[in-house]
Amino acid sequence: MDAAALRKQLARWYTRNARELPWRLTRDPYAIWISEIMLQQTRVAAVIPHYHRFLARFPDAAALARASEAEVLTAWSGLGYYSRARNLRKAAQTIASQGEFPSDYGTIRQLPGVGDYTAAAVASIAFGLPHAVVDGNVRRVIARLTNDGKADVQAIAGRLLDRRDPGRSNQALMELGALVCLPREPLCGVCPVARHCEARRHGSQADLPLKRPRAEVKRISVVLLVIRKRGKILLTQTDRVKGFWDLPEPFPGARASGGLGTFRHTIMNTQYVFEVKEAMIDRAPRGAKWWDESRLREIPLSTTAKKALRLLANAASPPALISP
Ligand code: SF4
Numbered sequence: 001m002d003a004a005a006l007r008k009q010l011a012r013w014y015t016r017n018a019r020e021l022p023w024r025l026t027r028d029p030y031a032i033w034i035s036e037i038m039l040q041q042t043r044v045a046a047v048i049p050h051y052h053r054f055l056a057r058f059p060d061a062a063a064l065a066r067a068s069e070a071e072v073l074t075a076w077s078g079l080g081y082y083s084r085a086r087n088l089r090k091a092a093q094t095i096a097s098q099g100e101f102p103s104d105y106g107t108i109r110q111l112p113g114v115g116d117y118t119a120a121a122v123a124s125i126a127f128g129l130p131h132a133v134v135d136g137n138v139r140r141v142i143a144r145l146t147n148d149g150k151a152d153v154q155a156i157a158g159r160l161l162d163r164r165d166p167g168r169s170n171q172a173l174m175e176l177g178a179l180v181c182l183p184r185e186p187l188c189g190v191c192p193v194a195r196h197c198e199a200r201r202h203g204s205q206a207d208l209p210l211k212r213p214r215a216e217v218k219r220i221s222v223v224l225l226v227i228r229k230r231g232k233i234l235l236t237q238t239d240r241v242k243g244f245w246d247l248p249e250p251f252p253g254a255r256a257s258g259g260l261g262t263f264r265h266t267i268m269n270t271q272y273v274f275e276v277k278e279a280m281i282d283r284a285p286r287g288a289k290w291w292d293e294s295r296l297r298e299i300p301l302s303t304t305a306k307k308a309l310r311l312l313a314n315a316a317s318p319p320a321l322i323s324p
Helices: 003-017 029-039 044-057 061-066 069-076 083-098 105-109 116-127 136-146 153-160 166-179 198-202 293-298 303-316
Strands: 218-226 232-237 255-267 270-280 289-292
Touching: 003 153, 003 166, 029 044, 029 083, 029 116, 044 069, 061 083, 069 083, 105 116, 116 166, 136 153, 136 166, 136 198, 153 166, 218 255, 218 303, 232 293, 255 303, 270 303, 289 293
Parallel strands: 218 270
Antiparallel strands: 232 289, 255 270
């Protein structure tokens, strides 16, 4: 592979085709770090509004470090995988105690929740350091360019990196994977690096990268109870998403009545089917708490509770308890 020619063609293509994304308009390591953590498990279109809101609420590491865990989880609400938010807050506390954002790969990599990919992305994009990123897009592009499902992707990404502008070079390779070298139907006809691509030459694009065996999906049925009293609703903390308030499951003394409906929700490799029922009780169980229904927007409320309360709102058509 002629790495120099490939770099040049890729850079030219990126200049013409890069999407205008808000985190590409800044060199602020804090903002770039936030965007990279959000993008780990969430699509670009879904991240954009969250990114703006989160940065408006926590404009720098000091602001994030001062916030309570509940405040950070509430701001993260809707993005899922909440360990990311907890780690962000812990890492912000480390950064705040150090006085500034670390500017070398090794120190960035030591922040809670930061792996090889994120450290390389922040180091290269914010500080121009020569660290090649390897994410799913890069893995796929390199497997196809080399026609080798077992290629040493990190080493090849390092060879393809343009050391004069590593951040831009990294983003160009990821962008190629996101826009052209698509997982199912790569757009080889318009690919700027097609002439370097061994998979294209062999017609093996669809076989690469090698598929990993899928983790087994568990299916679990859960009943959630809507218990209300004089404008308040009973909520409990849940193990499904730690730090969040959720509707309680059946407990001794709870008398379930009308069913409000069902919905599905997937967390990691578990597919839940939730059945939502109204219920009455004489005494709240330990750990549960009555919350004013008008204040639910202010607390970290689980996605499952939001979905269940939407069923309640649809059944009764009262003013919505929560935002859509
Ligand atoms: Fe991907 Fe096709 Fe380009 Fe090869 S030619 S890198 S398979 S889009």
